[in-house]
Amino acid sequence: MxxxxxxxxxxxxINFLIPYFxxxxxxxxxxxxxVASLLIGFHTWKDNPQAFxxxxxxxxxxxxxxNTAETAFxxxxxxFVESNFNQIIFRGLFLLFIWLLLxxxxxxxxxxxxxxxxxxxxxxxxxxxxxxxxxxxxxxxxARLMAYFTGDDASGRTLDFLTQSxxxxxxxxxxxxxxxQLGYKNHPINGFFTYEIYNGAAPEKxxxxxxESKESGESAVFxxxxxxxxxxxxxxxxxxxxxxxxYITVIESYSYSFDILDKYLFELLHKTIxxxxxxxxxxxxxxxxxxxxxxxxx
Numbered sequence: 001m002x003x004x005x006x007x008x009x010x011x012x013x014i015n016f017l018i019p020y021f022x023x024x025x026x027x028x029x030x031x032x033x034x035v036a037s038l039l040i041g042f043h044t045w046k047d048n049p050q051a052f053x054x055x056x057x058x059x060x061x062x063x064x065x066x067n068t069a070e071t072a073f074x075x076x077x078x079x080f081v082e083s084n085f086n087q088i089i090f091r092g093l094f095l096l097f098i099w100l101l102l103x104x105x106x107x108x109x110x111x112x113x114x115x116x117x118x119x120x121x122x123x124x125x126x127x128x129x130x131x132x133x134x135x136x137x138x139x140x141x142x143a144r145l146m147a148y149f150t151g152d153d154a155s156g157r158t159l160d161f162l163t164q165s166x167x168x169x170x171x172x173x174x175x176x177x178x179x180x181q182l183g184y185k186n187h188p189i190n191g192f193f194t195y196e197i198y199n200g201a202a203p204e205k206x207x208x209x210x211x212e213s214k215e216s217g218e219s220a221v222f223x224x225x226x227x228x229x230x231x232x233x234x235x236x237x238x239x240x241x242x243x244x245x246x247y248i249t250v251i252e253s254y255s256y257s258f259d260i261l262d263k264y265l266f267e268l269l270h271k272t273i274x275x276x277x278x279x280x281x282x283x284x285x286x287x288x289x290x291x292x293x294x295x296x297x298x
Contacts, residue, residue, distance in 0.1 A: 006252075006255075012230055012255060016228050016229065025103075026096065029099065033088055033089065033092035040085055041085070138188050139261060141183070141188060142189070142261045143261075145180060145183055145265060150268070154176070165284045169245070170197055172273050173269070174197060177197075180265070180266075181193060181194075184256070191255070191256035193251050195249065196249075196252075197248070197249050198248040198249075198250065199245065199246065202237070206235065210237055213237050213239040213248075219237065219267055220235075220236070220237045220238070221263060222234060222237075223257040224257075230254050233252045233253060234252065234253050234254075235250065236250075236252075236263065236266060240274075242277075249266065249270070
């Protein structure tokens with residue numbers, strides 16, 4: 001039983017919730033602009049219906065004579081700027097600009113970007129060469145795990161599970177899955193997953209993946225479309241029959257997407273364990289036969 005459950009980090013949640021906060025902020029600002037404009041329009045219509053459609057002239061005695069120092073530009077612009085309705089528009093646009101600027105800069109701290117550019121400012125956050133190096137390191141780590149599965153150390157560890165001339169396939173598989181889980185958690189893979197082994201029947205939601213694995217004889221992979229969605233998981237499912245038993249291994253992750261090397265790795269793990277078990281059980285059977293023969297001679 002897999003006791004090491006996957007935990008989503010605070011930064012993953014922040015990265016996941018940023019688009020929702022962004023949308024909520026824009027909705028709130030636009031809603032405020034609409035409500036404030038409607039209230040001003042209602043009061044204007046109630047107090048002075050003519051002013052609702054036309055810019056009325058001031059009736060104050062002090063403004064009856066146009067100041068000679070006042071330019072034509074100020075005469076046109078001043079009423080436009082002093083309008084309560086226009087002030088709401090200006091404030092709303094300013095808030096939208098600040099909100100947009102904030103959410104253009106904040107994701108830089110949570111995303112791996114190759115280049116970020118805003119106005120005349122350009123930031124180089126990551127580059128193609130570094131991404132290529134990381135890809136090679138990840139592939140090399142998975143290759144080392146495959147070499148470990150097929151090596152003498154893994155065979156020796158499998159022999160430790162021998163009990164009364166038999167070895168439980170599921171018990172050995174759980175052990176090596178736990179070791180693989182630890183290897184994936186570390187750099188450079190940094191991929192956390194959980195696993196479950198079913199005998200004969202898997203959850204209904206995985207039915208199509210199980211059938212695909214049965215028909216192809218290979219592991220079936222489903223990666224979620226939006227990798228930042230922390231409510232959904234990516235799955236790797238492998239159906240493997242052994243000694244008249246059916247085993248369904250389910251690897252799932254909130255944050256990691258499975259690739260072709262992952263498919264080969266988990267397939268190799270199952271096949272190597274089954275081969276080691278067959279070899280060990282064959283050697284045990286030969287040993288028991290020799291002992292029975294020796295006892296018969298006496």
